[in-house]
Amino acid sequence: MSEPRIIFIGAGNMARAIIAGLRRRGIAGGDIAVHAPHLERREALAREFGVISRAAEAVPVAADATVVYAAKPKQIGTILPSWRAALEAGPGIFLSLAAGVTSASLKRLLGPKVPVLRCMPNTPAQIGAGMTTLYADASVTAEQRAAAEAILAAVGRCLWLEDEGLMDAATALAGSGPAYVLLFLEALEDAGVFQGLPRATARILAQETVLGAARLAKEAQMAPSNLRHQVTSPAGTTAAALAVWEEGLRALAQRAVQAAVDRGRALAQMTEEHNQ
Numbered sequence: 001m002s003e004p005r006i007i008f009i010g011a012g013n014m015a016r017a018i019i020a021g022l023r024r025r026g027i028a029g030g031d032i033a034v035h036a037p038h039l040e041r042r043e044a045l046a047r048e049f050g051v052i053s054r055a056a057e058a059v060p061v062a063a064d065a066t067v068v069y070a071a072k073p074k075q076i077g078t079i080l081p082s083w084r085a086a087l088e089a090g091p092g093i094f095l096s097l098a099a100g101v102t103s104a105s106l107k108r109l110l111g112p113k114v115p116v117l118r119c120m121p122n123t124p125a126q127i128g129a130g131m132t133t134l135y136a137d138a139s140v141t142a143e144q145r146a147a148a149e150a151i152l153a154a155v156g157r158c159l160w161l162e163d164e165g166l167m168d169a170a171t172a173l174a175g176s177g178p179a180y181v182l183l184f185l186e187a188l189e190d191a192g193v194f195q196g197l198p199r200a201t202a203r204i205l206a207q208e209t210v211l212g213a214a215r216l217a218k219e220a221q222m223a224p225s226n227l228r229h230q231v232t233s234p235a236g237t238t239a240a241a242l243a244v245w246e247e248g249l250r251a252l253a254q255r256a257v258q259a260a261v262d263r264g265r266a267l268a269q270m271t272e273e274h275n276q
């Protein structure tokens with residue numbers, strides 16, 4: 001049997017989502033290996049997707065392999081050094097999902113020879129509706145970028161950032177973003193229940209409205225403000241509600257995204273200090 005070409009370090013939520021996408025795209029289970037400490041977690045992936053389950057320890061990898069880091073950012077300094085020799089041996093690439101961990105940090109851990117790429121997917125990847133930003137510096141070739149993008153394209157849309165400094169903002173907007181939208185959904189559902197709608201009805205109304213508005217914004221190719229004006233009759237119900245939202249929503253969005261950016265930078269700093 002040939003060696004797997006896509007090797008996951010970590011068998012958690014994001015690894016599972018991406019593996020599911022790769023299998024949907026027709027990548028063979030035998031082309032994918034998963035390394036993680038807990039037998040049950042990685043064996044569950046092996047049963048469900050036919051991938052190769054392996055202990056956490058590093059092993060030599062195929063020359064054209066992509067090693068995907070899908071364990072937690074704070075563990076990166078202890079996990080990566082053992083993979084350095086395997087990665088340095090071949091022309092394979094290293095693709096990190098770790099929030100906040102910079103290319104410079106990764107290169108310090110893996111050495112200057114290993115092509116390092118970063119990405120920031122999000123949890124709608126579980127259903128193939130993910131939004132991933134990617135970054136690689138100028139030393140990474142077009143073929144290496146394409147190999148990384150092919151993996152993330154299996155779970156949704158991909159966008160490249162030219163400036164690594166913007167990865168923190170992308171993480172705060174799209175990486176964490178599903179949680180903001182889900183909180184909004186929950187709040188709308190509760191507000192509907194407060195007005196007397198049955199819970200199940202309020203949930204359907206909230207879900208379909210958020211989904212429909214997001215699709216409209218994407219497909220109509222108009223600014224959200226123009227589409228909002230279409231809903232807003234003079235002195236009508238929408239105008240009354242919007243006046244309340246405007247009391248705080250924009251300022252809250254700014255503060256929330258800023259808090260995520262600040263936290264990302266603090267975590268990166270802690271990871272950096274931990275790795276020195």
Ligand SMILES: NC(=O)C1=CN([C@@H]2O[C@H](COP(=O)(O)OP(=O)(O)OC[C@H]3O[C@@H](n4cnc5c(N)ncnc54)[C@H](OP(=O)(O)O)[C@@H]3O)[C@@H](O)[C@H]2O)C=CC1
Binds near residue numbers: 011042123
């Ligand atoms: N969750 C999210 O919304 C997003 C997360 N990310 C990033 O993705 C990465 C993974 O996050 P997520 O999937 O949520 O995390 P999880 O906690 O679900 O998964 C982490 C995995 O790492 C494994 N692990 C722990 N130690 C080792 C080791 N020594 N070697 C190999 N694997 C190990 C764990 O193994 P075991 O199962 O055996 O315990 C677990 O499977 C993080 O870096 C995060 O920043 C990026 C975008 C969005």
Ligand SMILES: O=C(O)[C@@H]1CCC=N1
Binds near residue numbers: 099171175176
């Ligand atoms: O909350 C976190 O730190 C990770 C990164 C983006 C989404 N989840």
